[in-house]
Amino acid sequence: MNTDEVLASVGPRLRALRRQRGITLAELARITGVSESTLSRLESGQRRATLELLLPLAHTYGVPLDDLVGAPPTGDPRIHLTPIHRFGMTFVPLSRRPGGVHAFKMVIPSSPEPLEPIPQTHAGFEWLYVLSGHLRLLVGDRDLVVPPGEAAEFDTSSPHWLGSADGGAVELLILFDPQGVRTHIPGS
Incomplete structure (x- = not known):
């Protein structure tokens, strides 16, 4: 063309x-x-x-x-993963689409001393799925433990914090929408 x-x-x-x-x-x-x-x-x-x-x-x-x-595809569908290190955790981007929902694999390393929770707030909405380990999730006044195979969702304008529930490493998948739009599944 x-x-x-x-x-x-x-x-x-x-x-x-x-x-x-x-x-x-x-x-x-x-x-x-x-x-x-x-x-x-x-x-x-x-x-x-x-x-x-x-x-x-x-x-x-x-x-x-x-x-x-309508640019032609580049030919290589692989996403070149460049880890981001913040707050003592590693975030591996799994999507590269500008705007919209962003996908990450998050790794919280093991720690002999429990970390002091410092809840943060920002615009957006987050979904997470724990792959391994036990996640401690603080959202507002709720203090939850999310085991492997379970998921959670929350509005990130509520004070929240993620860490290890037992000092062990935790791996999870995160979907983050900076516009704060809830996901819509057809037929639901």
Whole structure:
């Protein structure tokens, strides 16, 4: 596909994505700060797509720019995992999609001395599933132990803390939505 063909396909792709999300042009204009007339011309192919126009749309829809322009796949579906070390724990990103829900494997190392809980708050919503070990989960005034094979979900604007319940290592999967949107499972 040449550049003109790629750019010609952007408008219909943007219109389909907006309709799929159930957003009007007026709502999209309010969210992105791009005028309604510009968005309409972009979708109809009367306006050429620019990075300045596509970045706020990609952010709003929670998709990579590649999805908006129909870029060919890179060929390697593997996610190159670069661990993040914070608060004495290791977070391994399992997703690389900008915006939307982020997936992590979290490892809490064993510790001979129990850590002093320091609850934190931030915007978002979190789901977790314990793979191994016993997780101590503080959410608000609740102090829970979550064993392997069990899951929990909570609004991260409530004070919360995660640690080992018994000093042993804990491994868990975490899904975090910075916008605080609860998950929706079809048919539920």
